[in-house]
Amino acid sequence: MSGGNGETPDAILEARGVRKEFGGLVATNDIDFVVPRGGIVSLIGPNGAGKTTFFNMLTGAYLPTAGEVRFDGREIAGLPAHTITELGIGRTFQNIRLFQTMSSIENVLVGMHCRMKGGIFGSILRTPRVRREERQAHERAKELLRYCGLHQRVDEEYAMNLSYGDQRRLEVARALGTDPKLLLLDEPTAGMNPQESSEFTAFVSRLREERDISVLMIEHDMKVVMGVSDRVTVLDRGEKIAEGSPAEIQSNERVIEAYLGSGAAGQAGTAP
Amino acid sequence: MTAVAADAWYRVPWPVRRVVVPAIAVALIVLYPKYVADLPTQFPEMSTAVAMCVFIVMALGLNVVVGYAGLLDLGYVAFYAAGAYIAGWFATLQFAPHVVQLWPVTVPSTLPGVHVNVWILMLLVGAAFAALLGIIIGLPTLRLRGDYLAIVTLGFGEIIPQAVNNGDNWFGHNVTNGPNGLTPIDQLGFGTTLHNTFSFLPANYRQEFDVNNYYYWTGLFLIAITLFCCIRLRDSRLGRAWVAIREDEIAAAAMGIPLMRTKTLAYAIGAFFGGMAGCFFAIYKSSTFPQDFTLNISIFVLCMVILGGMGNVWGVMLGGAVLAYLNYQGLNSIGKTFNDTFGTSVSVPTYSFGIFGAVIVIMMLVRPQGLIPSKRRRAEFAAAEEGLDVGRAVMEE
Numbered sequence: 129m130s131g132g133n134g135e136t137p138d139a140i141l142e143a144r145g146v147r148k149e150f151g152g153l154v155a156t157n158d159i160d161f162v163v164p165r166g167g168i169v170s171l172i173g174p175n176g177a178g179k180t181t182f183f184n185m186l187t188g189a190y191l192p193t194a195g196e197v198r199f200d201g202r203e204i205a206g207l208p209a210h211t212i213t214e215l216g217i218g219r220t221f222q223n224i225r226l227f228q229t230m231s232s233i234e235n236v237l238v239g240m241h242c243r244m245k246g247g248i249f250g251s252i253l254r255t256p257r258v259r260r261e262e263r264q265a266h267e268r269a270k271e272l273l274r275y276c277g278l279h280q281r282v283d284e285e286y287a288m289n290l291s292y293g294d295q296r297r298l299e300v301a302r303a304l305g306t307d308p309k310l311l312l313l314d315e316p317t318a319g320m321n322p323q324e325s326s327e328f329t330a331f332v333s334r335l336r337e338e339r340d341i342s343v344l345m346i347e348h349d350m351k352v353v354m355g356v357s358d359r360v361t362v363l364d365r366g367e368k369i370a371e372g373s374p375a376e377i378q379s380n381e382r383v384i385e386a387y388l389g390s391g392a393a394g395q396a397g398t399a400p
Numbered sequence: 401m402t403a404v405a406a407d408a409w410y411r412v413p414w415p416v417r418r419v420v421v422p423a424i425a426v427a428l429i430v431l432y433p434k435y436v437a438d439l440p441t442q443f444p445e446m447s448t449a450v451a452m453c454v455f456i457v458m459a460l461g462l463n464v465v466v467g468y469a470g471l472l473d474l475g476y477v478a479f480y481a482a483g484a485y486i487a488g489w490f491a492t493l494q495f496a497p498h499v500v501q502l503w504p505v506t507v508p509s510t511l512p513g514v515h516v517n518v519w520i521l522m523l524l525v526g527a528a529f530a531a532l533l534g535i536i537i538g539l540p541t542l543r544l545r546g547d548y549l550a551i552v553t554l555g556f557g558e559i560i561p562q563a564v565n566n567g568d569n570w571f572g573h574n575v576t577n578g579p580n581g582l583t584p585i586d587q588l589g590f591g592t593t594l595h596n597t598f599s600f601l602p603a604n605y606r607q608e609f610d611v612n613n614y615y616y617w618t619g620l621f622l623i624a625i626t627l628f629c630c631i632r633l634r635d636s637r638l639g640r641a642w643v644a645i646r647e648d649e650i651a652a653a654a655m656g657i658p659l660m661r662t663k664t665l666a667y668a669i670g671a672f673f674g675g676m677a678g679c680f681f682a683i684y685k686s687s688t689f690p691q692d693f694t695l696n697i698s699i700f701v702l703c704m705v706i707l708g709g710m711g712n713v714w715g716v717m718l719g720g721a722v723l724a725y726l727n728y729q730g731l732n733s734i735g736k737t738f739n740d741t742f743g744t745s746v747s748v749p750t751y752s753f754g755i756f757g758a759v760i761v762i763m764m765l766v767r768p769q770g771l772i773p774s775k776r777r778r779a780e781f782a783a784a785e786e787g788l789d790v791g792r793a794v795m796e797e
Contacts, residue, residue, distance in 0.1 A: 187654060213656035225651040227644050228783075229776035237637075238644045242656030244637050248665065251636030252629050258636075286779055306656050 140165040140310050140342045146195035148181055155181040157366045158195065163310065168336060168343045170353045173363035174386060179346045180222065183314055187219050188212045200309060214242045218308030220299040222315045226287035232298055233283050236269035239305025269305065276301040293324055311335065313345035317352050329355045354378065362386065430620065433613040441733060446612035448729040452721050453619025454681045459704040459720035460626045460713060461673025466702065467711035468639060469666035470646030471542065472550040474698050475557025479671040481564060481693040482533045483526035483678025488582030488688040490516040490525065505591035506604040518588050522679045530675020531668040538667035542660060557698050565690035581689035585682055588618060615684050622680060626673050630713050633669065642666055703756065707763055709770025711777055718771055727752065
């Protein structure tokens with residue numbers, strides 16, 4: 129894996145002192161965070177560490193109490209979600225949020241909404257331009273579905289009727305439909321078996337190589353995290369407690385303490 | 401039972417299914433005035449048929465808001481009123497002694513007041529004004545969700561008729577003529593030039609013996625336009641965005657759909673057709689009064705959408721036709737048949753609200769998805785019946 133823990137001057141996403149308070153509760157405390165262009169970064173931490181809160185500030189769902197978030201050189205904190213998507217951040221959801229009564233293709237087409245132009249009058253009159261756009265969008269949607277490993281026979285199937293694994297794949301395909309520069313994956317392998325997880329790991333690497341997409345993911349499966357990330361950030365109780373390459377994180381005492389409790393770190397060191 | 405019927409229907413070869421049957425249906429509908437006299441009196445009279453057309457257009461319009469975008473609107477009557485008052489302002493004597501005439505087709509050239517071409521009024525001005533009103537009402541209210549939106553729209557549905565009712569003295573100006581309403585409104589017609597070239601186009605509907613027939617055909621024309629737009633929009637980029645918003649606003653926004661803009665468009669398009677229908681109905685009745693725009697109309701149109709099957713244009717049209725028929729004539733003629741058969745003297749139409757209420761309750765119990773539900777609704781209800789929450793069905797495995 130390339131990258132390592134050195135500061136990369138060319139950052140696609142840069143968070144400085146991002147803080148979120150809910151009433152008196154500090155969910156994330158002045159976090160500094162960087163995703164290098166072309167990097168694959170994992171965000172890990174125990175439950176309640178503030179990972180999803182942090183994610184929600186990147187995607188426009190929450191407004192940070194303090195701090196700034198720069199994406200591709202532009203301040204994005206506080207922008208509405210759809211604008212952030214348009215700028216080039218695509219996301220998936222931890223608890224799958226597909227459009228249940230839309231087909232696989234339609235789901236991806238919704239993802240492509242902000243890259244299309246067809247308006248009211250064009251749609252009613254079905255002008256050649258709109259027709260061409262729709263045709264190209266359908267082709268591209270199919271291409272994305274194949275790319276994400278969905279079989280042709282589920283193209284017209286409602287999302288609610290897909291298998292769990294296919295729903296996960298469709299979420300990624302839909303996010304790719306937004307044509308992102310940075311893809312945020314919120315626990316993408318939750319509920320997958322080891323075989324599927326390792327396939328997914330390979331898929332994420334391919335995304336970077338073939339599509340030139342940077343990836344930021346929240347993930348609990350350490351095999352996936354260590355296998356694919358070139359940089360790992362660990363949150364615990366709203367604080368960033370460690371950052372570095374997977375190897376560095378694995379041996380970091382504070383991380384082991386956060387995951388296993390104090391005292392475990394010493395034992396872990398002596399374990400055979 | 402319906403599944404069997406649907407199966408049988410889909411086994412019909414497609415040229416018959418897609419061309420022959422629809423062609424026969426359209427012919428029967430268009431030629432209805434020609435054979436209605438030979439039908440039993442229970443069939444809709446021409447005046448009832450015109451009202452049915454109006455309500456079908458309104459139901460189709462509301463369907464864009466409620467069925468496509470999932471926004472519960474209880475104040476739809478506001479747009480109906482907007483359309484009607486456009487006809488009232490721009491095709492009556494209201495603003496006499498000023499004389500403004502813009503290509504009027506059925507008016508003497510010396511008639512005072514504002515007289516704009518009624519076709520333009522109906523198809524563009526009334527509809528566009530209602531759409532504008534939809535945007536004005538929509539921008540502040542569409543930030544709300546679900547029940548909250550319903551309550552605020554309910555409020556606007558009440559405000560508009562009240563404002564109109566008191567409009568005989570808006571800061572000293574008589575704008576709406578208050579409770580006395582605006583009448584008479586110019587009639588539809590094609591003018592003498594067109595009439596002389598194509599003799600089947602009447603110069604002025606009101607001068608024809610079978611005036612209702614012409615209004616009926618005009619109503620069918622409006623339905624055709626509305627239906628065409630609704631279907632095209634449903635299958636477009638915008639239509640997909642509406643479904644996405646109806647399903648999951650957060651996911652829709654995360655996929656790059658601007659929520660406010662997209663919802664407001666649904667609202668404005670729904671209002672557009674409501675305004676068109678209102679304008680047409682006002683011209684047909686040649687009058688418009690504040691009392692025409694009660695909450696009942698909003699609820700009534702919403703019932704048509706729900707009864708017919710939200711999101712499905714054919715279901716909504718059926719719902720609109722059935723309820724409008726019952727309201728304008730059906731209950732009366734059913735009551736008459738009932739009384740003749742049993743020798744009673746029950747005044748059935750006085751129970752109309754009880755009857756409509758019962759119909760809705762029974763529908764909700766027996767067939768909550770509506771008479772002809774859309775494919776999406778069917779899937780939703782099927783999943784709900786299996787005892788699964790659609791959204792989380794898979795998580796529970």
